[in-house]
Amino acid sequence: MKLAAIQYKPPKGNVPQAHYELGLLIDEAAAKNVDFIVLPEMATTGYIWDNADSLRPHAEHTGGRTFQWLAQKAIQHTAWIVCGYAEMDDDGRLFNSALVVNSVGELVCSYRKVMLFEADLTWAQPGKTRFIIPSKWGRIAPIICMDLNDDQCIQFLKKQKIKLCAFCTHWVEEEMDVLWYWRHRLGSYNGFFVAANSWGQDNGTKFCGLSAILGPKGKLLAQAPKEGNAVIVADAPTLSV
Helix, strand or coil, X not given: CEEEEEECCCCCCCHHHHHXXXXXXXXXXXXXXXXXXXXXXXXXXXXXXXXXXXXXXXXXXXXXXXXXXXXXXXXXXXXXXXXXXXXECCCCCEEEEEEEECCCCCEEEEEECCCCCCCCCCCXXXXXXXXXECCCCCCEEEEEHHHHXXXXXXXXXXXXXXXXXXXXXXXXXXXXXHHHHHHHHHCCCCCEEEEECCEEEECCEEEECCCEEECHHHCEEEECCCCCCEEEEXXXXXXXX
C-alpha cells in the first residue's frame, strides 16, 4: 500500500478554488500510484471563522459539492481520499468534519470532530461518533486535529487495533517540535499515521506545516517542509491485502 499526505493552505471561503488547487495536488499524488490520500482539516474553506454565520455560506451537506468532486477524483485515480470540510446538517448546525471516500467513489462516512479546539467553539458543534472503517488493508479511522489530545481517542486507536489513522489537521505553530509531540501523544500506537496539515496564516493564526507520515512505533517515513503546499508519499508494506 502507498500512502500520501497533502499539505495545503486553503483560500479563505473559496471552495471552487480549493477544489481546483487540491485537485492538482491529488493528481500529483496519484501519479505516484498511491492508494490512500489524506487532505487537511477544513481544506476547502480555511479554519478560522468568527462565527457560524460567516462560515455557513461556504458549508455544505454531506453529499454536497465537495463529496461529488472527491468521488470523481477517487474514481479517476482508484484511490481512497479523506478530506476535511465544513459540514452543515439539516438544522443548519455546523461541524468540523472529514469526508472519507473509497476508491469507487462511495461515501464511507463523514466524521465529525469530537474534541473541539478553542477556534472551533465560535462556530462548530462537537461530534459524538468515532468510526472504525473495515478495508482490505485492515481497520481505518479518521480523526481531526484536537482529537489527538483526547486520551479516549488514543485509547480507541489502540483498543480497536486501527491499522491506519487518517489525521486531518490545522495544527497551530507553537514553536515546538510537532513531530515529537505527535509521537508523544500516539505513545505505543502501532499503526500508520498520516498527518495532513496546513501552513501559513489564517486571520492572524499561524499553522506549522510539517505534514508527516509515520509508520509503526512512530517511525518517520516522510515529512513536508514548514511552508508551502506539498505532496508527501510513503510505502506501507505491512498494509497488504
